[in-house]
Amino acid sequence: MTDQSASSTLVEPAAEPAEILKIAEQRLLVDRERITIDEALQIQALPDDQLAHLADLAHRVRLDYCGESVGMASIISGKTGGCPEDCNFCSQSSTFGSDVAPTGFIPPEQLLAAAEATAATNATEFCIVYAVRGPDERLMDHVLECTKLVYDNVPGLDVACSLGLLTRDQAYALADAGVHRYNHNLEAPQSFFDRVCTTHTWEDRRKTCELVVETGMQLCSGGIIGLGETREQRVEFAFQLADLDPCEVPMNFLNPRPGTPMADNELVSPTEAIRTIALFRLAMPGVTLRYAGGREVTLGDLQAMGLKSGINAMITGNYLTTLGQTVDTDLAMLEDLKMPVTAASRVL
Secondary structure, eight states: OOOGGGTSOOOOOSSOHHHHHHHHHIIIIISOOOOOHHHHHHHHTOOGGGHHHHHHHHHHHHHHHHOSOBEEEEEEEEEOSOBOOOOTTOTTBTTSOOSOOOOOOOOHHHHHHHHHHHHHTTOOEEEEEEOSSSOOHHHHHHHHHHHHHHHHHSTTOEEEEEOSSOOHHHHHHHHHTTOOEEEOOOBSOGGGGGGTOSSSOHHHHHHHHHHHHHHTOEEEOOEEEOSSOOHHHHHHHHHHHHHHOOSEEEEEEOOOOTTSTTTTOOOOOHHHHHHHHHHHHHHSTTSEEEEOTTHHHHHGGGHHHHHTTTOOEEEOSOOSSSOOOOHHHHHHHHHHTTOOBSOOOOOO
């Protein structure tokens, strides 16, 4: 499979590129309103020679709504592999012949050591991720124990979790334990989801996101760019995420994993990645837009440009089953850009 964005049928701009961007600037920075889907489609169809202007507008929107700081976070796998779901991008699925061996739950003392190491980097959040469809009673007990352990021993570090699909009782139990943020990605636009997964639905994922908001936990929900979706579907996806009113949107770019059905997908081009980052910022001006998996292989030396195109947070260090850029390299990049490291804020 290939990145379909270049060959998809695009909406032709209804005005000159400068006018399209001027309308978006007026709406976002003067009127303080959201752009419409039609306006977003016109922005998405801008020619490549307008990319720098689009990125500049997205950066100014990010500064105006969110400030100049960049939030840093790291993640740890509380359980790797052996997941019964068949998400076609994921090497942790037991359905495919990937080389990710399943593990048991991470020992609490090992998790605590990872949380302490995370705090030492000045990261503000520690996210525990489990490769499961959803938590059973044993996993819930383990997560609640680990959450208390971190809060008792690592002051100033917020705990976030990603445990898959939740029931209402589970969602409230996590909120009562102090989990401040829950990650549950929509992963893909609704119109494309049946090509991503068959063991659960897009509506199942949305329901869990709605439960998170109901409990008062912050919602972190994003997805993966480059699964085979079109540019128009990326616009659809951005607005579906915006409708959830998430606090944070992680932007992953597909890093094709051997043994999965999407192993032969081509990487999204760096210019398409920048275009999509800017689009997501304009569609969700006040959200924490976080660099996540795949940025290193997709953007390479243009990662800094992404931080000047709407990104205002990042996962640093390694990901769940792939290597990421080192913490020191990320901090050096931010220092070169004169961007302070702190908790990213949301201005409504």
